[in-house]
Amino acid sequence: MSCDHCRERDAVIHLTQIVDDQVTTVHLCEKCAAEKGVDSPAAHAKTPLGTLIGAMGKGPEQPPTPRSTDVCLRCGATFQDFRESGRLGCPDCYRSFETPLRDLLRRLHGSTHHLGERYAERESAPAVDHEAAADLREQLRLAVETENFELAAELRDRLRVLE
């Protein structure tokens, strides 16, 4: 099969794109692919994960990749560090680099959803509840200040359930 672009060299990269629900496949030779910014997997085989990490966010169908300067606020690791070592810096990196990681996990595992055993401790106190509780406490403070005791009692009960 010859390259769709130059029509001279053999196509080695087959790029499937979905644009407006239409699936199209473009066949490119290595040179034309490189010119179009599509990397061949071999260019990223630095780490065992290199091939997949390298392919992350490169094709036109991918969501935007974080800039290599993007940093995990918890540990200071950059996404570039991950590209180079194949190792994340800390548990929070999974939130910091969630979008590109989600894409990588789909390629690695065919899924992003954990279906195995759930860790009970962690589940009972998700971070979002802390925020909700803080919000309720603030509302409660305002209700007491404005002597709206009926609302205050309701807020107090809701806070109890949450905590």
Add this chain to the structure above:
Amino acid sequence: MIDLSLLTDGGVGWLDASGPASHLVLSTRIRLARNLTGHVFQGRNSETEREEILGAVESVARESVLLRRATRFRLDRLDRLDRQLLHERHLVSKELAGLDPDGRVRSGASVLVQELIGVMLNEEDHLRIQGLHSGFALDETYAAVDRLDAELGQRLAFAFHPEFGYLTSCPTNVGTGLRASVLIHLPGLVLTKEINKVLHGLAQVGLTHRGLYGEGSEVVGQFFQLSNQTTLGSSERELLDHLGKMVRQVMDYEEQARQVLLRDAATVIEDKVWRAYGLLRYARSLSFEEAMNLLSPVRLGVGVGLIPDVAMYTLNKLLIYTQPAHLAVAEGVAPDEADLPLRRARFVRKVLESEVGRRG
């Protein structure tokens, strides 16, 4: 010098060939990767943090039911020979033992071992909970590591994400953190040249193969470690059932290949088996690789009943104790000692002489 006799079974209980399908499957191993919240992953942490992790896990282990009597080895305080010994016993990974060519032992690198379960600490992940069992025993092994995981998880805060599951340093392990491996001997498929087809088929269904010593090791003596490739998107049960189903199929193929060999090339196989046995029984010098490559056809011969008087346990023992560090320790010499091949041959002769004819 470390004293492995401190371990109740010397850490080789899994070698006793008592488990299911022991003539084909040497051992089953399962590990769960876990990390502690509030700590960065191993690649970015400091010596102090690794000591904290070690301290936290050890204090929980001391008060646990399942690891209360665990023996602890601090790899960072052992010399190379001892670390190699633990690795050869399949108690620690090559990475943790710092045996990679450019590898150094990381401070805080440790292992806790109690009979067939244990925890590697400060490996690629903070904890690698592991279980090892003789023969083909996925369910028993998982039950043991699952119990230990639950017990440790009650007192330690594991990093867990509602969607991604257990968080690991490398995204290839995220989710269940579970890797199950079955160490299987496949000489029939190698001799009938069917092995590549089988390995290719396994890759197609999401399984991977490695050599005798796990990740990054070469296949020697026709031993293959078959394990799950993915860890996310399936439950532990599904991962184990899938691996189990595929391993059973591989075992069927291997049995069929052996029958074909015995039917179509009986004299060739018989000669190969007895020739290998003869060399092991009488050779005066054996490299480890040669010993492994001779033990393989002998194991095949015992498995198909051509050699009647050798126990699988004897062969398993030879497999472990002819390794460089084991032999060096037993003989009280350095592992690079020039006459190690002579000592190895003498050791093999002695074991075969004293154990052959005794079935066990």
